[in-house]
Amino acid sequence: MKKVLSWALILSLCLCLLSASALADGTYTPGTYTGESSGHDAGLTVTVTVDENSITDVKVDVSNETPEIGGKAGPKLEAQILEAQSTEIDGVTGATETSDGACRALSAALAQAQGNTPGSEKEPVQDGTFTGTAPGFGLTGQMTCEVTFKDGAITDIQVVEETDSATGEWFANAEELLIPRLLEAQSLGVDAITGATASSNGIKNCVARAIDAAGGKSNQWYLPVEKSKETVTIEDYDVIVVGLGGSGVLSYCAAADQGASVFGIEAAGKIGGNSVCTYGPMALNSEYLKNLFNDGKDYINPDEVYDVWIDYVGSEDKADIIHEAVYSSGTSLDYYVENFGFEFEGRGLLGSFVVPSWDKEWCVYSADPVTGWNILGPNKTFQFTRAMELAKSKNEKNDFMTELRAEKLIFDDAGKVIGVEARYYDGTTYEIYGDTVILATGGFMGDPEMMLEVYGSTINYMGDTVNDGTGIRMGQSAGGATYALKTMPMVHISQVANLIRTDDLTPDQKAVLTALALTTDVPEVTTEGEAWGNTNLSGTVDEKVSVEIVFAPNFMYYNIYTQDDIDNIRENGLSEAQAGATSMFLSQGGTLPEAGTPVADIDEILAVGAEFGDVLIAENLKALAAAIGCDEQTLSDTLGGVDTVYYAVPCTSWCYGTVGGLDVDINMNVLREDGTPIENLFAVGQDSEGVCNVDGKAYTPWGGQAQSWTFVSGKIAGTAAAAYAAK
Ligand SMILES: Cc1cc2nc3c(=O)[nH]c(=O)nc-3n(C[C@H](O)[C@H](O)[C@H](O)COP(=O)(O)OP(=O)(O)OC[C@H]3O[C@@H](n4cnc5c(N)ncnc54)[C@H](O)[C@@H]3O)c2cc1C
Structure with a gap:
């Protein structure tokens, strides 16, 4: 718990600093202000106490809300508001109306604190x-x-x-x-x-x-914007797909291809989810890829992939599904190429990350011919949009909405799933009814509480935090079980704890800060004060920094520098290792000085880093232990008892997404604890990828496997849901 607290402290400190720096001085008139709003029931109030620049206390009074729904949300909302210092909070799952109401009431309270109430005069702006x-x-x-x-x-x-x-x-x-x-x-x-x-x-x-x-x-100018209280009912769909990222779009396509009427629900402002960040999927011996890149010949031995996979997960419990993930990866890709216009070329066939003999194993999407590539890979939203339009055209009833967030399943009196309740960005509630539901919400990385529950720690993310476990919780509300929920989250990247996006440091200075966090030639210390890295890891440096960091307690460790180390960098420059330490994907664009070139501005870099929570500066060992939140003796043993001024630079995981999710069978039907299927409920993509994995290990790290699962699981679930609805 201690380590979680110390990390949370850094994060919240940084958030406070960022929010404070984002606000002009004297944003609020100090005092206590109350805002009111409707909630799920009779309504709620939010009372904030502010100083000139920040919210120092908040009370969310939910005493008029139904105890089982919004009534328990108050303390969680208070914690979120204090951390965010604004209305940009996640809200409490299962208490959305209360959460939305709290945001409106908070806006009203803050508007008063800012001297702004509806109808009040604003300071004039010049033309x-x-x-x-x-x-x-x-x-x-x-x-x-x-x-x-x-x-x-x-x-x-x-x-x-x-x-x-x-x-x-x-x-x-x-x-x-x-x-x-x-x-x-x-x-x-x-x-x-x-x-x-x-x-x-x-x-x-x-x-x-x-x-x-x-x-x-x-x-x-922060007037609250009124939300709609309307409810719209949409009925008679064969298949409802929740989440239109990769696996959702591919499920939608497969169901529409079978003639089903399909409704898609997407929370974000556009479709594609994390899937449009990717290079591409694993696809073994796809006919299309064979013809494109391998003179029509097979390029990998799937039997070997299957054996290595079963060996990696150490169990045959899900052998049928892993068999499908291997042997249908190529045919699934071919299906979507032929029927929905997907294209792959990019950099040809890529070799596996971990098995050198699999030199052709996964592939790269073709980029948008107009916008090309971005730093995360080919721009490819157009491929998913095109596929959706094609699928939509297969049945005039087919439709989908963006900015519509699914919240919960709707059940009939017998407990059967009959639809999905969702909320549009303008506040309108949608009740969408259909025979089957496919959950495709991309895992739970965006839910800090669930991350804490599963891993004991939150994580920095570079993927989509819209993906907050809603699909998994919806499945659980229907009695669904989970499988390998503790598969380690997807991480290939490490960086400083808090990316500095302001101009407080130049890009070159940010590159030095990054190097201090990523280098492997200084003592690396866990959040418990124990040695990490140099002495206790197998594998190459690259593997350690880019993959194994996910196994560090709390997904982070500290690089420790003494005052002598810093003096040395100021006078004699970075070491060879430090001058080569850059972050894949999350580079901030600067250039590192060559090894041995004095870094005269190192003190400024460290001081700004400290302001953003990227450096802990401690006057001695005792203070360092306190700053890290670990036992002083343990830390002293790790650092050889040297008592000096210390600089601790957190090196943290930056995550793409989680992996474990709902338990499913070979049809992607969600399974109950007793192993029986919930026949009209399906889960795909990251909402069910645990079935290809195992608790406590990195997700099957072949290369492109996660994206491959969106193709394989999407095709199976879309087809099966359409078949169920047609019965
Ligand atoms: C930068 C980056 C690079 C990657 N590179 C690769 C790669 O090269 N190869 C590979 O195999 N994998 C890669 N991955 C992982 C891969 O992107 C994911 O495994 C895959 O996209 C998961 O697909 P999905 O459909 O489960 O989730 P997503 O594609 O993220 O789709 C989930 C969708 O659900 C929506 N949603 C969430 N909650 C709700 C709700 N309540 N209501 C409605 N909609 C909701 C989201 O907005 C999103 O559109 C990468 C990930 C990232 C972030």
Whole structure:
């Protein structure tokens, strides 16, 4: 518990610093303010106490809510609000109306704290175009917007500079959806676009700064935006697919191909999920790939892959499913190429990460011919969009919605699944009824509570945090069991604990900070103060830094430097190992000095790093143990008892997604604890990938296996759900 607390402390410290730095000085008038809102039942209030720049205390009064639903959510919401310092909270699963209500009430309270109530006069803004700059999602630079004002209103917002789109296609989604909503509401209180939160907040913060530059007071522009209380009912679908990332789209396609009527529910502002970040899937001896890259000949021995796989998981419990994952990987890919236009070329056939003799094992999507590649791989949302349009056209009833978040399954009186309840971004509730439901929500990385429960620690993420375990919980609510939930989350990347997206350090300085976190030639210490790395790991340095870090307690460890080490770097530069330590994918674009070149600004780098929670500076061993939150004697033993000034630089895992999920059978039917199938409920992709894996080990690390499972499981589930509905 101690180690979790110390890590949580760093994170929350950093969040506070980031929020504080994102807000202008004197954002609030210190005091206590209360906002009211409707909730699930009679309504709730949120009372905040603020100082000039932050929320110091919050009370969410849910005493009027139904005890079993919203009544238990109060303390969780309070903790989330204090951590986020804003309305950008995850909310409490199963108490969405209460959570949404708390956000509205919080907005109203903060509006008062900012001297802003509906109808109150705002400080006037000048007519003209003004510029605002703020961090977005981009790793290598900030975002700049030009905002035009006329007669006290915002009439235009143009993003003129950004690096967010270098990491993928989410920024475009935020730009397209958010800006019209900001203009219409004339309020910075509009919700961020789901799946593109950092880009959305970047735009909102740029606009806030432009308001200030125009002579206004941005803190008066956070008026709460009213939510709809309507309920819409949609009926008579054969198949409902929850989540339209890779496995959801592929399930949707397969079900539509069988003639089923299909409705798709996607929480984000666009379809594709994490699947559009990938290079591509494993596909063994696909006819299409053989013809494209191997003169029509087989390129791998599937029997060997199957044997290695069974050996890796150490059990034949799910041998039938693993058999399918191996022998249908190529044919599944061929099916989607032939019927739904998927294309693969990129860099040809790639070799396995771990078995050198499998030199052709997985493949790379073709990139969008217009936008090409981003730093995560080929832009490929167009392939998923095209497939969805094709699938939709197969039955005039077929439809799907984005920005619609599924919340729970609907049951009939006998306990049979009959539909899904979901919430649109504008607050409207949707009740969607159908014969079968396929859960495809991409695992639980985005739910810190579930991460804590399963792994004892949260994790830094570079994947989609919309994927918050909703699908798994929906399956459990129907009596579904889980399988290998503790398979280690997908990590190939390590980096500093908190990416600094502001200009407080130059890109070159950020590269030095990264090198200090990633290098392997200094003592590496766990959150318990024990030695990690140099002495206790097998494998190459690359494996250690990029894969094995996931096994470090709390998915992190500290690189420890003494004052002498730092003095040495200032005068004699980085070592060879340090000068070669860069982060795959999460590089922030700077260049490291060559080994031996003095780093004169090392103290500035460490001081800024400390402000962001990337460096712990301790005046002696005792203080270092306290900062890490470990036993002093253990740490002293690890560091040889040297008492000096220390600098601890956290090196953390950056995660793509979780792996373990619901237990399923060969049809992707969710299984109960007793092994019987819930016949009209299916789970695919990351919501069921535990069945190919094993608790406590890295997910089957062949290369492209996770994405392959979206093809294999999607095809099976879509076909089986359509067949069930046709009975
Ligand atoms: C940067 C990166 C690179 C990767 N590279 C590779 C690779 O090269 N090869 C490989 O095999 N794997 C790779 N992976 C892993 C791979 O992306 C995943 O294993 C795969 O995408 C999982 O597919 P999925 O359908 O389960 O999840 P996703 O594709 O993430 O789809 C889940 C969808 O569900 C939606 N959703 C979540 N909750 C709800 C809700 N309550 N209601 C409605 N919708 C909801 C999400 O918005 C999302 O669209 C990579 C992942 C990342 C992040």
